[in-house]
Amino acid sequence: MRHRTVAELMTPRAVTVRPGTAFKEVARLLHEFDITAVPVVDETGHPVGVVSEADLLRRRTAGAAPTAEDLMTSPAVTARAEWSVVRAARVMQRHGVKRLPVVDADGRVVGVLSRSDLIRLFFRQDHAIQQEVVEDVLTRTLGIAPSSITVEVDDGLVTLSGTVSRPELLPVIVRLCQSVDGVVDVDNRLTCAAATADSG
Structure with a gap:
């Protein structure tokens, strides 16, 4: 008996931003791709944080922040592609997040797993x-x-x-x-x- 893996359910080729990406560009990407959060990656593709809609709204009310680095929640809570979806769901619940950047064996972002991906299992x-x-x-x-x-x-x-x-x-x-x-x-x-x- 085999559990579904994160790699089977995740959205591949995740939308990512760099630490220096401007506030408005982050907001535009969230709107354009209809997503609620975006991983922030360094020049090697390793996640350094995550910017969510909630992060944008918080900083908007406190005065607009110029870059993703100022907005992001860090460090990023991630999942491995080979994990079972049960393990990923528990990590989401434990950390109170709705999306997990998925990393490969080298720690580079290869996709994103969202709660809506997990819900698909129940259909x-x-x-x-x-x-x-x-x-x-x-x-x-x-x-x-x-x-x-x-x-x-x-x-x-x-x-x-x-x-x-x-x-x-x-x-x-x-x-x-x-x-x-x-x-x-x-x-x-x-x-x-x-x-x-x-x-x-």
């Missing part, structure tokens, strides 16, 4: 989610026969019913299903075969 079709749960989670990862568990998906809600052989499998199955891209929640109705036999 994944139910049948694709169901297929991944059955084939990757149950069959390939856990070695469980698909016939022993019924998997239903409705608007990202995964309902599991059927029996498993060992009780310790229950939390593992749920956790792996929750990690599948597009899953909103898991309704666990599974029972353990041993427990069923004991009760009879």
Whole structure:
């Protein structure tokens, strides 16, 4: 089972500015490309900060700042292209940012990942989610026969019913299903075969 990577969801060829870019030019780029923030990079393409719409508005009210260097929030919070989108989402949440410049192994900006890119995951079709749960989670990862568990998906809600052989499998199955891209929640109705036999 494989998580989507940042490289698969990010917007490549990110719009960037240099530290000396003027206030008005930064504002123009945000408007022209319909983006909410732009990475500030040095002459080697390494991020040194990020200028957001909020940064522009703050400095506008305090007196216009002349360059991106005066406006930017620094240091830049970045993501690596090979990261899972789950890791990137946690970094966004931890730092309270809506966009992450994505850097390669050399630390140069190669794209931008936004919250709207992450939200696209939740528009994944139910049948694709169901297929991944059955084939990757149950069959390939856990070695469980698909016939022993019924998997239903409705608007990202995964309902599991059927029996498993060992009780310790229950939390593992749920956790792996929750990690599948597009899953909103898991309704666990599974029972353990041993427990069923004991009760009879």
